[in-house]
Amino acid sequence: MWRRSSRSYGSGNCLEVAAPHGARIDVRDSKDPDGAVLCFAYVEWNAFVAGVRNGELRL
Structure with missing residues (x-):
């Protein structure tokens, strides 16, 4: 099941994520x-999210 970001404000510039079978994170x-x-392994996705939260990456 694809889920859209909770920070999506209807502008159409959104990412959707899914976790099929719990094996990975898919982004489209x-x-x-x-x-x-x-497609990202959970460890890769968690590192990405941590980097964004810590200000190491800017979106």
Whole structure:
């Protein structure tokens, strides 16, 4: 099941994430649901989120 970011304000510039079978995190562009999907292992996704929260990465 794809979920849109809670910080999405309806502008259409959103990411959607899914965790199929709990094995990984998938990310796609909500404007192109049939387009490319980026797949991350949980450890990679958690490192990315931690980097954003800590200010190491800017979105």
